[in-house]
Amino acid sequence: MNWLDTILQGVLLGGLYALFAAGLSLVFGIMRLVNLAHGDLIVLAAFLILVLATTLGINPFVAAVIAMPLMFAIGWALQYFLLNRTLGKDILPPLLVTFGLSIVIQNGLLESFSADSRRVFAGRLESASVNLGPVTAGIMPLMTFFSAVAVIVCLNQLIYRTSVGRAFRATSDDPVTAGLMGIRPQRIFAMATGLAMVVVTIAALYLGTRANFDPTSGPSRLIYAFEAVIIGGLGSLWGTLAGGIILGVAQTVGAAMNPEWQILAGHLAFLAVLLFKPRGLFPRAVD
Amino acid sequence: MALIETRGLTAAYGDFQALFGVDIAVGTGETIAIIGANGAGKTTLMRSISGVIANEPASILYRNEPIGGLPAPDILARGIAMVPEGRKLFPSLSVEENLLIGRYGRTVDGPWTLDSIFGLFPILKERRSNPSTALSGGQQQMVAIGRALMSNPDVLLCDEISLGLAPVVVRDIYAAFPRIRETGASIVIVEQDIAQALKVADRVYCMMEGRVTLSGRADDLSRDDIHKAYFGTDHHELA
Numbered sequence: 001m002n003w004l005d006t007i008l009q010g011v012l013l014g015g016l017y018a019l020f021a022a023g024l025s026l027v028f029g030i031m032r033l034v035n036l037a038h039g040d041l042i043v044l045a046a047f048l049i050l051v052l053a054t055t056l057g058i059n060p061f062v063a064a065v066i067a068m069p070l071m072f073a074i075g076w077a078l079q080y081f082l083l084n085r086t087l088g089k090d091i092l093p094p095l096l097v098t099f100g101l102s103i104v105i106q107n108g109l110l111e112s113f114s115a116d117s118r119r120v121f122a123g124r125l126e127s128a129s130v131n132l133g134p135v136t137a138g139i140m141p142l143m144t145f146f147s148a149v150a151v152i153v154c155l156n157q158l159i160y161r162t163s164v165g166r167a168f169r170a171t172s173d174d175p176v177t178a179g180l181m182g183i184r185p186q187r188i189f190a191m192a193t194g195l196a197m198v199v200v201t202i203a204a205l206y207l208g209t210r211a212n213f214d215p216t217s218g219p220s221r222l223i224y225a226f227e228a229v230i231i232g233g234l235g236s237l238w239g240t241l242a243g244g245i246i247l248g249v250a251q252t253v254g255a256a257m258n259p260e261w262q263i264l265a266g267h268l269a270f271l272a273v274l275l276f277k278p279r280g281l282f283p284r285a286v287d
Numbered sequence: 288m289a290l291i292e293t294r295g296l297t298a299a300y301g302d303f304q305a306l307f308g309v310d311i312a313v314g315t316g317e318t319i320a321i322i323g324a325n326g327a328g329k330t331t332l333m334r335s336i337s338g339v340i341a342n343e344p345a346s347i348l349y350r351n352e353p354i355g356g357l358p359a360p361d362i363l364a365r366g367i368a369m370v371p372e373g374r375k376l377f378p379s380l381s382v383e384e385n386l387l388i389g390r391y392g393r394t395v396d397g398p399w400t401l402d403s404i405f406g407l408f409p410i411l412k413e414r415r416s417n418p419s420t421a422l423s424g425g426q427q428q429m430v431a432i433g434r435a436l437m438s439n440p441d442v443l444l445c446d447e448i449s450l451g452l453a454p455v456v457v458r459d460i461y462a463a464f465p466r467i468r469e470t471g472a473s474i475v476i477v478e479q480d481i482a483q484a485l486k487v488a489d490r491v492y493c494m495m496e497g498r499v500t501l502s503g504r505a506d507d508l509s510r511d512d513i514h515k516a517y518f519g520t521d522h523h524e525l526a
Contacts, residue, residue, distance in 0.1 A: 166384050166391070169379040169384075170377045176339060176359075177377070180339070180369050180371060180375075181392055182364060182391050182393055
C-alpha cells in the first residue's frame with residue numbers, strides 16, 4: 001500500500017472530524033456543557049441543507065450559506081430557552097436534557113423524512129481530484145480540511161482578539177464576576193451555541209456531500225467528535241484539529257491494513273491517547 | 288439628596304439572614320467607609336447594591352429609582368461599578384484584557400481610559416501582557432480597581448481591598464484614591480482596618496451582625512464609640 005497516500009487521506013478525513021468536533025469543543029470550553037445532541041444537530045443541519053438545495057434548486061454550498069443563520073437562530077434559542085435552565089453545579093441535568101433532545105431530533109427527522117438514507121449532491125466537484133506529486137487528493141476532502149483549518153483560525157481570532165471573545169473567556173472563568181462587568185452570561189452562552197451551530201452547518205455540508213446520512217446517523221458522528229475533542233485536550237481548538245487528524249489517520253491506516261479495522265483502529269488510537277495522556281494532548285481547561 | 292440610599296435593606300442566604308434593615312446613604316462625590324468585623328454583613332451589603340444578590344426593589348434607591356431587584360449588568364449600566372472581595376480577576380485574560388472587559392457593559396466617555404489607568408498604576412503598563420495570575424496580590428488589586436474604573440462609574444464600590452495585602456502595599460493602593468475622588472465619583476469602601484477607613488472616608492458606618500450600629504463623620508467618631516459598635520460591648524480585650 002501507498003503509505004503517503006493513506007496518511008494524506010487520513011489527515012483530510014481528520015478535517016471532517018475536526019469540523020464535527022469544533023462546535024462541541026467551543027460549547028464545552030465556554031460553559032462546560034456536554035451536548036449529547038451534537039451529532040443529531042449535525043444531521044438536522046444536513047437535512048436542512050438538503051431541503052434548501054432541492055426545493056430551491058440551488059447549489060448545496062449556497063444552501064449551506066442560507067442554512068447558517070437559520071442554524072445560528074436555532075442554536076441561540078435552544079441555549080437561551082432550554083439549555084441555560086439546565087446549567088448549574090450539577091452536571092447531570094444538561095446531560096439528561098441533551099440526551100432527550102437527541103431522541104426528539106432523531107424521531108422528528110424520522111417522521112419528516114422517513115428512514116431512507118439521503119445525500120447532498122455537489123455535482124462534478126464530488127469526483128474531482130488534484131495531483132500532488134506522488135499522491136492524489138480529492139477536491140472535496142481538501143476543501144473539507146481547509147474549511148476545518150479556517151473554522152479553527154476564525155474561532156481562535158474571535159476568542160482571543162475580540163471584545164465578544166474576551167466576554168466568552170471571562171464568562172467561562174467566572175459568570176458571577178462577569179455579570180459585574182455588564183456581561184449577561186445567558187446571552188453569551190446563547191451566542192456560543194449559535195456559533196457552534198454555524199460550525200455544525202459547515203460540518204453538515206461536508207458530511208452530506210461525502211456520504212449517506214439518515215435520521216439515526218447522529219450518535220456515531222457524536223462519538224467521533226467526542227474522541228477528537230478528548231484526544232486534543234478539553235478547551236483547545238487546535239488540539240481538536242489535531243485530535244481529528246489522529247482519528248482520521250488511525251482510521252485510514254487501519255482500513256488500509258484490513259477494511260474491517262477502520263472504525264476499530266480509530267477507537268484504539270483514542271484509547272491509546274487516554275492511556276498515556278489522560279487529559280489529552282493539549283489541555284487548556286483547568287477543571 | 289443622596290445618590291444611593293438603602294432603606295430597611297434585608298438580605299438572606301436561604302434560611303440565614305445576613306442583613307436586618309440596613310439604612311445607609313451616599314452623597315454625590317462623597318467617600319464613605321463601612322467597617323465591621325467578619326460576618327457583620329458588609330460584603331452582603333455590597334453584593335446587594337451591585338446586583339449580585341436580588342433584593343426588594345424599593346430597598347435600594349439610586350437617583351431615587353428603585354434598583355434593589357435589578358441584576359448586576361443593569362446596575363453597572365447605571366454607573367455603579369464594584370471591586371469585588373478577593374479581586375476576582377479573570378485568569379484566562381491578560382492584565383490589559385482584564386481592564387478592557389471592565390467597559391464591556393458600559394462604554395461611557397470620562398476620565399478613565401486604558402492610558403489613564405496605566406497612569407494611575409504605572410506597574411500595570413509594564414505587565415499589560417502578563418496573565419493576571421502572574422501578578423502579585425497588590426498588583427492584582429490594582430487591576431481589579433482599574434477594571435471597575437474603566438466603566439467610568441459614578442459610584443465605585445470597593446469590597447475589602449486591603450485583605451491579605453502587606454501594609455506597605457495597602458498604602459500604595461490607597462494613595463490612588465485622592466485621584467479617583469477628584470473625578471467626582473462617590474466611593475464606598477468596605478474595610479476591616481479602622482485606621483485606614485477613618486483616614487480615607489468622609490463618613491463611616493459601623494456594622495455588626497447585619498445592622499448599622501454607628502454612623503457619623505470620620506473626624507467626630509471616638510475610638511471608644513467605634514470599639515463599642517464594632518464588638519458590641521463596653522468590656523473588651525484587644526485581640
